[in-house]
Amino acid sequence: MPIDTRAPLLAAPEHEDLRRALRRFLTSAASVTRARAHAEGEEFDRAVWLRLADELGVTGLGIPEEFGGVGFGLTEQAVVLEELGRELYGGPYLASVVLGAAALLAAGDRAAQEKLLPGIAAGETVATLAAAGVDGEWRVGGPTGVVAREREGGWVLDGSCTHVPDATVADVLLVLADTEQGRGLFVLPAGSPGLSVADLSALDQTRRFSRVELRGAAAECAGTPGDGDRVLAAVLDRAAVALGAEQLGGAARCLELAVEYAKVRHQFGEPIGRFQAIKHLCADMYLAVESSRSAVMFASRALDEETAEAGAAASLTKAWCSDAFLQCAGDAMQIHGGIGYTWECDVQLYFKRAQSSKHLFGGPAHHRDTLAARLGL
Amino acid sequence: MTDTMQYGDDAAEEFRGSVREWITENAPPELTGVFDWRTREIPGYRVEQIVEAKRHPAHVEWERRCVEGGFVCPLWPVAAGGRGWNRVQKAIFEEELHAAGVPRIDRGMGEFLVGPTIVARGTAEQQARLLPPIISGQHRYCQGFSEPEYGSDLAGLQTRGAVDGDELVVTGQKIWTSGAVDANMIFLLCRTDPAAAKHRGLTFAVAEFGPHNGFDVRPIRQMSGAYDFAEEFISGARTPLSNVIGGLGEGWSVAMTTLGLERDFNLPTLSLDFLHEFGRMADRVRESGRNSDPVVRQTLARAWSHVAIMRMFAKRLLADEEGTADMVSSTKLFWSEYHRWVSTEDLDLDGAAGMLRPAGDGYPTTPIQDSFLAARAATIYAGTSQIQRNIIAERVLGLPR
Numbered sequence: 138m139p140i141d142t143r144a145p146l147l148a149a150p151e152h153e154d155l156r157r158a159l160r161r162f163l164t165s166a167a168s169v170t171r172a173r174a175h176a177e178g179e180e181f182d183r184a185v186w187l188r189l190a191d192e193l194g195v196t197g198l199g200i201p202e203e204f205g206g207v208g209f210g211l212t213e214q215a216v217v218l219e220e221l222g223r224e225l226y227g228g229p230y231l232a233s234v235v236l237g238a239a240a241l242l243a244a245g246d247r248a249a250q251e252k253l254l255p256g257i258a259a260g261e262t263v264a265t266l267a268a269a270g271v272d273g274e275w276r277v278g279g280p281t282g283v284v285a286r287e288r289e290g291g292w293v294l295d296g297s298c299t300h301v302p303d304a305t306v307a308d309v310l311l312v313l314a315d316t317e318q319g320r321g322l323f324v325l326p327a328g329s330p331g332l333s334v335a336d337l338s339a340l341d342q343t344r345r346f347s348r349v350e351l352r353g354a355a356a357e358c359a360g361t362p363g364d365g366d367r368v369l370a371a372v373l374d375r376a377a378v379a380l381g382a383e384q385l386g387g388a389a390r391c392l393e394l395a396v397e398y399a400k401v402r403h404q405f406g407e408p409i410g411r412f413q414a415i416k417h418l419c420a421d422m423y424l425a426v427e428s429s430r431s432a433v434m435f436a437s438r439a440l441d442e443e444t445a446e447a448g449a450a451a452s453l454t455k456a457w458c459s460d461a462f463l464q465c466a467g468d469a470m471q472i473h474g475g476i477g478y479t480w481e482c483d484v485q486l487y488f489k490r491a492q493s494s495k496h497l498f499g500g501p502a503h504h505r506d507t508l509a510a511r512l513g514l
Numbered sequence: 515m516t517d518t519m520q521y522g523d524d525a526a527e528e529f530r531g532s533v534r535e536w537i538t539e540n541a542p543p544e545l546t547g548v549f550d551w552r553t554r555e556i557p558g559y560r561v562e563q564i565v566e567a568k569r570h571p572a573h574v575e576w577e578r579r580c581v582e583g584g585f586v587c588p589l590w591p592v593a594a595g596g597r598g599w600n601r602v603q604k605a606i607f608e609e610e611l612h613a614a615g616v617p618r619i620d621r622g623m624g625e626f627l628v629g630p631t632i633v634a635r636g637t638a639e640q641q642a643r644l645l646p647p648i649i650s651g652q653h654r655y656c657q658g659f660s661e662p663e664y665g666s667d668l669a670g671l672q673t674r675g676a677v678d679g680d681e682l683v684v685t686g687q688k689i690w691t692s693g694a695v696d697a698n699m700i701f702l703l704c705r706t707d708p709a710a711a712k713h714r715g716l717t718f719a720v721a722e723f724g725p726h727n728g729f730d731v732r733p734i735r736q737m738s739g740a741y742d743f744a745e746e747f748i749s750g751a752r753t754p755l756s757n758v759i760g761g762l763g764e765g766w767s768v769a770m771t772t773l774g775l776e777r778d779f780n781l782p783t784l785s786l787d788f789l790h791e792f793g794r795m796a797d798r799v800r801e802s803g804r805n806s807d808p809v810v811r812q813t814l815a816r817a818w819s820h821v822a823i824m825r826m827f828a829k830r831l832l833a834d835e836e837g838t839a840d841m842v843s844s845t846k847l848f849w850s851e852y853h854r855w856v857s858t859e860d861l862d863l864d865g866a867a868g869m870l871r872p873a874g875d876g877y878p879t880t881p882i883q884d885s886f887l888a889a890r891a892a893t894i895y896a897g898t899s900q901i902q903r904n905i906i907a908e909r910v911l912g913l914p915r
């Protein structure tokens with residue numbers, strides 16, 4: 138397969154403006170300190186979320202203009218996700234704006250789109266997607282734990298779904314469920330009778346996951362029943378790249394933390410950053426970060442332009458950035474020594490996020506195998 | 515127009531069309547069959563076969579046309595016989611050559627190292643005098659930097675340069691000189707002021723190369739079996755002071771220009787060659803039915819990932835040359851380490867069959883064995899992987915020296 142990187146790589150000053158504005162906002166209003174508080178039980182801060190939506194306009198970036206968004210693509214969203222990843226932001230960006238919007242767009246149900254996308258774009262509606270299999274793996278064709286039955290002109294859902302991101306704060310749930318025609322995408326509002334949501338205890342406490350139980354909950358079908366696998370496949374490619382961008386941000390921040398510490402921590406009368414063993418770890422982290430950046434740039438553009446290698450690029454990015462983030466978080470911990478192993482040190486938050494994100498939307502080995510298939514192997 | 519050209523924009527695509535046309539009209543049809551030119555950028559790759567392939571009449575004819583058409587050293591200023599192309603144009607030209615399966619006519623270290631150094635640091639007179647013979651092929655350069663006792667620590671080098679009237683007289687020893695057997699010119703570093711501090715007393719000069727000028731060249735056999743580098747005992751080699759680039763005692767700063775260029779391998783084309791090499795590996799896997807082996811699938815996915823990332827690195831370098839200057843050590847480290855890894859994986863696919871070589875005199879190897887061996891060079895030359903990591907840590911990340 139050729140690798141088409143021909144489309145111009147815009148220096149895109151607007152991207153850098155967005156990045157700067159977002160970084161300023163996040164470091165003051167939603168830094169990793171807030172992520173830690175969130176991890177330790179603080180409620181989702183809807184005010185910060187709405188400021189992200191209003192003042193920075195990040196929730197509408199990837200949604201078409203006709204549905205109240207800005208009409209940009211993953212290329213722009215990747216900048217946002219990278220910045221959010223740097224601070225381990227715990228809000229539902231991935232859940233609502235990436236998964237929710239992508240599922241609705243892929244399902245192609247005009248009525249559902251008109252009803253929900255403008256709210257998602259404005260940040261007023263928080264959506265999430267329940268589509269992991271019973272084992273928690275997000276995988277096309279894997280068994281869902283939810284069955285949808287037609288009843289009295291509508292649909293009713295029964296079953297349960299695990300690994301649902303940010304379901305406790307979602308206003309609307311999109312659920313992948315089995316029907317007689319195959320899988321389909323279903324929509325139901327939070328608080329629906331027969332729907333219950335319970336937080337799961339997660340290794341990475343900065344991102345909330347829930348278990349969703351459905352007992353005869355009424356729902357609407359978005360698009361065509363039987364089309365769910367196609368929808369999920371499209372969503373997962375976007376989600377892989379989006380999460381890759383978030384992982385890139387986390388990896389880059391770990392490198393910064395490591396380098397800052399290596400300059401100030403002295404042992405044997407010298408800054409530890411003068412020891413070559415430390416230097417070389419940092420250099421390899423830098424390479425991991427910059428190669429991840431190249432992967433994200435390549436894949437986000439490939440998906441936006443729908444090039445032939447878009448799917449391969451998505452798989453590559455998720456696998457690559459997963460490995461890179463864990464490498465950087467782990468090495469940052471090593472470079473911090475004993476303090477790095479404490480609950481107090483932020484590096485541990487990145488380390489747990491890295492391991493968890495690695496297995497969200499498919500682990501590296503799965504993605505490399507998919508990539509091999511996409512290369513015709 | 516060319517200054518604002520962006521890789522992939524309309525101007526660039528128009529340019530692509532025009533060079534494609536030229537290539538189609540001028541490349542001898544039988545040239546593509548002479549050699550698999552699409553792996554030719556991968557350093558150290560089957561040098562002997564490449565030398566052989568270049569003697570083919572189709573290549574000779576192609577070279578003549580490229581020189582006549584002005585397609586050799588196209589990055590150089592027009593006044594120096596080049597085309598004044600920017601890097602985007604050069605990358606596009608090479609992509610089109612790659613697509614057509616014909617080689618770029620290059621002038622080796624003359625084109626990539628000493629020429630651009632002279633463009634950056636030489637006088638107008640030096641440019642007019644020294645550059646055209648590189649384009650014509652009359653001057654073939656080798657690089658005399660490393661010495662037996664000074665490799666990574668290059669600035670410590672001891673080869674002496676003494677000024678005698680209007681000449682520089684060079685005495686000492688150089689080693690690991692690639693292409694020395696074929697070269698008739700050398701660019702070298704020598705110590706002209708032993709009293710000055712280590713980095714201060716060095717001078718960068720070009721000189722006629724060969725026994726007639728005091729260079730006693732002794733080829734050294736490489737572990738791949740080839741004799742692609744040599745050592746030279748230098749006794750009183752002479753060169754006019756007008757061949758000193760950048761002035762006496764300025765050698766270290768001039769050499770830094772050269773070393774920067776040396777690390778800046780031609781990533782746009784190199785990455786295409788790696789992609790082509792990947793394609794051959796994937797074909798081999800498919801033909802042997804190993805494509806259902808999960809371990810092999812993981813390996814191939816990793817390999818393609820590296821190449822795709824390399825392509826994107828190349829594009830980032832093209833889009834923002836200044837902003838990415840820091841990345842050159844990283845990209846060199848990235849591809850050289852990749853190649854070392856992938857060529858090992860490739861040979862591993864042969865299993866026990868890979869223990870045997872083709873019969874014959876010397877040390878013939880299969881292309882995969884050759885790649886496996888040759889890939890070990892690039893993590894050593896042009897700054898070892900450890901030196902690149904030092905550079906990244908100190909210059910890019912700002913860790914203390």
Ligand SMILES: Cc1cc2nc3c(=O)[nH]c(=O)nc-3n(C[C@H](O)[C@H](O)[C@H](O)COP(=O)(O)OP(=O)(O)OC[C@H]3O[C@@H](n4cnc5c(N)ncnc54)[C@H](O)[C@@H]3O)c2cc1C
Pocket residue numbers: 413656657658659660662663664665666667689690691692693743891894895896897898899900901904
């Ligand atoms: C195929 C090939 C072609 C070459 N062609 C040329 C040529 O044309 N012209 C030319 O001038 N030279 C050439 N060289 C020489 C090359 O530049 C040197 O080999 C290289 O700079 C390393 O120097 P050295 O061999 O003396 O190894 P050393 O510098 O002795 O290094 C030995 C080991 O020590 C490590 N090391 C050294 N210093 C440090 C440090 N500060 N921190 C951490 N680790 C360190 C190195 O990474 C390496 O692993 C070529 C080399 C090869 C292999």
